Amino acid sequence: MSNSHPLRPLASVSEIDHIHLLSEQLGALVLGEEYSDVTFIVEGKRFPAHRVILAARCHYFRALLYGGMKESHPQAEVCLEETRAEAFSMLLHYLYTGRASLSSAREEVLLDFLGLAHRYGLQPLEDSTSEFLRTILHTSNVCLVFDVASLYSLSVLSAACCSFMDRHAPEVLNSDGFLLLSKTALLTVVQRDSFAATEKEIFLALCRWCRQHGEGPETQEVMTAVRLPLMTLTEMLNVVRPSGLVSPDDLLDAIKTRSESRNMDLNYRGMLIPEENIATMKYGAQVVKGELKSALLDGDTQNYDLDHGFSRHPIEEDGRAGIQVKLGQPSIINHVRLLLWDRDSRSYSYYIEVSMDELDWVRVVDHSKYLCRSWQNLYFTARVCRYIRIVGTHNTVNKVFHLVAFECMFTSTPAVLENGLVVPSQNVATIGCCASVIEGVSRSRNALLNGDTRNYDWDSGYTCHQLGSGAIVIQLAQPFSIGSLRLLLWDCDDRSYSYYIEVSTNQQQWTKVVDHTRMACRSWQTLKFDNHPASFIRIVGTHNTANEVFHCVHFECPAQLDTQVTEGSPGLDASDSGATSQQPRPQRASHTHGLLPSQPSSSSSSQSHH
Template sequence: MSSQQPINPRTPSEIQHTQFVAEDVGSLYLSEEYSDVTLIVDGQRFPGHKVLLASRSKYFKAMLYGGMRESHSEEIELKDTPVGAFKYLLCYVYTGNLSLGHLSDDTLIEILELADIYGFQNLETAISEYLESNLNEKNVCYIYDTASLYSLPCLSSACLTFIDQKAYDVIKDESFTSLSPTALKNIVSRDSFCAAEVDIFKAIVHWAKANPCDVKKISLRDMELKYRGYLIPEENVATQKYNASVIAGELKHALLDGNSKRYDSERGFTRHRIDKHEDQGIIIQLGMQYTLNLIRMLLWDREQRSYSYYIEVSMDQKDWYRVVKYIRIFGTHNSHNDAFQLVSFEAYYTKKPFELNKEGICIPRFNVATIPMSACVIEGVSRTRDALLNGDTDNYDWDSGYTCHQLGSGAIAIQLGQPYALSSIRLRLWDCDSRFYSYYVEVSENNKDWDMVCDRSKVDCRSWQTITFPQKVVSFVRIVGTRNTVNQIFHVVHFECPEYSVNSGANTSTGGIAGAELDLDNGSPILVPVGANDGYLAPKRNQSSGGEDEEEDLHFDPLAD
């Protein structure tokens, strides 16, 4: 046998006996063995072990080894501590285990409070998540008060969402009177806390009778609201299921039927005439008032055309602002004819994030110059349709895979699906040989007024080009070639905006739906991301390009003051 071979090759090289350590440490729970401190809670005595308590909690570390008076005491009294909850907490300290299913809500809240005091953050998070999944109309007020007191934002948010959705049941439950004045005001001041005003008033009167000492602390003026909206996250409420209907516009039946695929020049859309002064536009009446922040629309797009429009929302068809029961879409321009044609319409409240510039325009973090995002080439020549925007940066040769224009005549122009706030562009010049190009790039919001963002007309350029510039609102991009060292044609293989970098963490998915969003408080359209595979939609009050599945998502902040 070779001396270099292991004695027993089947013997594991790593020993994992952590479970035995945990069992041995856990056996010290409530054990007098090796105990060097006694914790007294409400008259009951609990043997403890200083080093273990200090290693598990910064609170106990400071108390037992921080030079405080308790550092030299063999007995420590913990005042204002519920003994039942403390016993469960101490068990968790020694064993790392705690079964929550059999505990009452009151006990769970007490343990949560102790976990916050003694700094057991993992336990605090675990109990919060358990409470989130077990909310009901009887415990939600109590839990919300506690979450607010101990600054637990996730638990607070979950409570508020539950309260919004079950507003009537919550105000009818006796636990509503247990709310603190601050919590009461926070709840009833929300637009999304949607119950009949008379029921809310009666609930507040009932609360006031149960809390007479706190009544004067509430400002009634701060609590006045004109309207409230029901909140149903991530659910399209502009459907027949929710009793929505189209009350103005031609061919009303098509808009809310849920079919966004089967339409042509004669059917499958709702429309209104742009040039008629008495025209009301297209008006959708929701089944009840809702809190919304996302509108998704599909403009008719069986051929290339551009639209302009604006959107208003109202509760009474008189004040077109903020809280939503009626939605009016008014077309102002169609590059093809005098009809504004809308294929589908959806309305949501979404919690998906988005980023806006100071004007309320969406700042995209992935490439929006793609066909699924409704971008299109409106000027330039190519043997392969959509070669410039199809995302293929490798498959091109002398005959195909690029878009071009004659030097001294024309340009390559791209129209995005909607306006975006952009500060970078990337493109790839044709580079199958060693030639050089020169060019410049301009951007525009309206296809009339152009700003130059890059001038490389006197620079030798080849292959990949990255262009950065101060952020601008962009709907159109124009690339003008000025020189080719081989011939009189300017060739571009690929175009994207914003510039995508692997290090930026941007999403280059070409799937999704283009979208736009409307800021109701500012009256200006804003664009937002709607998901990893969703896009941004464009309700800018100017053009939106035609393209396949040209859907638009319009977001706004319904809860803004």
């Protein structure tokens, strides 16, 4: 039943909204002599207007028409210089009605209209016009739009233009609009690593621009944008030299650089397609080396088993084997994702290299000494490359490297790296991040990593190990540089624990990062230490004031200090100083066994977990 008063009308009836009538009726006044008290003269055309309407809609006209200058006088005539009549007519219509029909206007009028919106400080109009221009970019207009966007410092529109020109570089270079670019805009375009035309195409286009604008002092600055060492010797001698636009010394320096530099040190250009996997057939990528090639780039990350759904190569000590992907064109990448075969508990080691010519390779990821499993999220300094190879160096089960999926892209998402390893800010010890508990006892697998800090009691919700025997070990999907951890020790009574924590990248060499063996610790533990590379974290309990078992409810790596304990958790946040917190005690379970938190009898302490 409605709670509204029976005599009170519905909101849709009580609220009158006749804005469309207001717009229509004010719009009828546009360019009308009736009631007008100011006239604008634009390109010789007269535009009668109503100063109070313009002043109410625009701060610029308020200052102009009511500021005490001659334009403030009744029936004043105002000449507007550097303004086009067609664009000004559109502006007046917008000021009176709040509407503008952009799709019916010619492109040059739209750019003039955008200029007026910018000049008169009409930010919503400027934003809307910029947004529309982004939708109609094409080869013939993008240079002109970019020049205007640069002039008015419209960063979003400028970025859209640059992105379009990057994707259509050869066509843009041959367009008439390219010859009309200002020098500043021209250099902004062609100096980008992502402007992916050939250097010969860029050189010839800049030659045309210099002839169009007259060869003078600007020519030398413009020609410095050409990356001469990327051109072949034949191009430098037969195309660049006859032009006379590059000095013989600059040509010789370029030849010297090309002959003495390693190939991957040359300043290559590459296609930039942000936040999208380019290792796909859509973008022309293909697997050129490795066995069972067809499975790697098919996008299927679910259907694989012992026999199908992966690519592979034999692991050889000389490293000559590998799985190699050829991208459709030279591209800028800084992020790779791999899915290592993970239908059992095996781990792999590997490295990744990139190249432009399949001869000179640069190693961008080196996990050859680390144990890794399942999904790998890898970041490195952005590089231009055409070829990527993944070389497996170790498999804990056999001598074959198995790769289910490969993705690469350029991402603007920042990743902090230390010695080539990601320094994570978010918790990577989660099931979603492919971490797992490989040692320790629990009623449910990976209970330590499921994020549940609320539902635990005497009988479940924790992971444990017998003191003096074994440990709790977490394996992360890949090595990270870790400087903090966070634990929730079982805290349903007043007991305290002692423990230490070690980290490793290979399960052979361990480094102790936390030593609380001489401390009485309970509930939440926030632990900070110097950054260490870690694929494995081993938590070893050394004492429990209640029995001979160490119990841990929750684990984070790194510590998420800004997260709150799940509402209703028995544990209250405590520092790693072993502070004691008081909390409600749940009812003790009616049955006991050796790894329960309850105080064991002498006969039950050696029993195994159910």
